[in-house]
Amino acid sequence: MIKLKGITWDHARGYDPLIAASELYFKEKGIQLEWQKRSLTNFGDQSLEELSKQFDLIIMDHPHVGVAEASQCLLPLNDLVPVNILNEIKHTSAGPSYESYNYHNKQWALPIDAAMQCASYRADLMHNESLPTSWEEVFILAKTLTAKKLYIGMALCPTDCLCSFLSLTAQMGSPIQENNKLLVEPSIGLKALTMLRSMRDTFHPKVLDWNPIALYDYMSQENDIAYSPLAFCYTNYSRTGFRKNILKYHTAPEINNAVLGGAGIAITSSCSNVHEAAIYIAWICSDEVQSTIYVNAQGQPGNKRAWENKQANALTNNFFASTMPSLTHAFVRPRYQGWPKFQQFLGETIHEFLVNNTDPELVLEKLQAAYTASYIIEKNIENK
Secondary structure, eight states, X not given: OOEEEEEEESSHHHHHHHHHHHHHHHHHHOOEEEEEEEOHHHHHHXXXXXXXXXXXXXXXXXXXXXXXXXHTOBOOGGGTSOHHHHHHHHHTBSTTHHHHTEETTEEOOEEEEOOBEEEEEOHHHHTTOOOOSSHHHHHHHHHHHHHTTOEEOXXXXXXXXXXHHHHHHHHTTOOOOTTOSSSSOHHHHHHHHHHHHHHHHHSOTTGGGOOHHHHHHHHHHSSSEEEEEEEEOOGXXXXXXXXXXXXXXXOOTTSTTOBBOOEEEEEBTTOSOHHHXXXXXXXXXXXXXXXXXXXXXXXXXXXXHHHHOHHHHHHTTTHHHHHHHHHHTOBOOXXXXXXXXXXXXXXXXXXXXXXXXXXXXXXHHHHHHHHHHHHHHHHHHHHO
């Protein structure tokens, strides 16, 4: 019996739909899929090269495709999946998800899951308050909620404060993009850092500790956070019965240029059954699977038709339709080889700034130096 071994991340959204789909696949094809989990932090930071030696399939984050290309730890899918199937998945991809895994004309993964930073709220706590459409309105809402002994929430752990920094700088007109000489225009970088510090001072006291899962677990079970403006979305919390209280989701303030999240499914270079793996990933990313068993089993599909599906929206209190505009216009992070390590440094440095009140100008200088070095290191590796 053919067996494929994969690794995903540890949450119902990342694990449950894979198990459900894999059970169906075994019944239909007789091929067994074994899935293991890693933490959300490791999903963003753990070495792709190390994982590729242990698994046939990897659920991965798009900023790692440059590492995949340089290390050859993943197999490009262009020669493994028929062109017509790749084109169909590309055509039906939600937002820029498909393109985010395409690097130097090679497709390194297929979009199995789509997400971006967006807003969430408790309708029962917001009452008649309007949802903010700008950052100015977010801070006005914060004052209104304070008078009611309520808070705004945010995920500002190192991984997520860096993504919020990327969203803010992109929205302010200085997107952090590959091959920019400047990481960010200094005036905009300072403005974004200042805004993050204002969030720390104005929003819930625990924001620096939270990733999106911790934020949503808290929001859905406690009663003092009515709204969150920016965190990676999780459809699970919009479903009846997943947690004590339902969260509703909405587009991010300003709508456009919120950081793209989601996940791709890739085949490792150590995979022992490449042909079967290619057939499987095309199957699980198809319209039919994504719109049915995948979304029904707590999944957040990478397929646009699944996001537009009436049953999927009925199941999730209109999660997909309500957030689609932000996904359509999401901001794709840099993906060059040196980015993942720099991204980790970026998050740790911004988090340290928020914890210790370091000088924002010195923070930007430190980040610029590290950003420049991330390309130098890459060129040195290429020249060896």
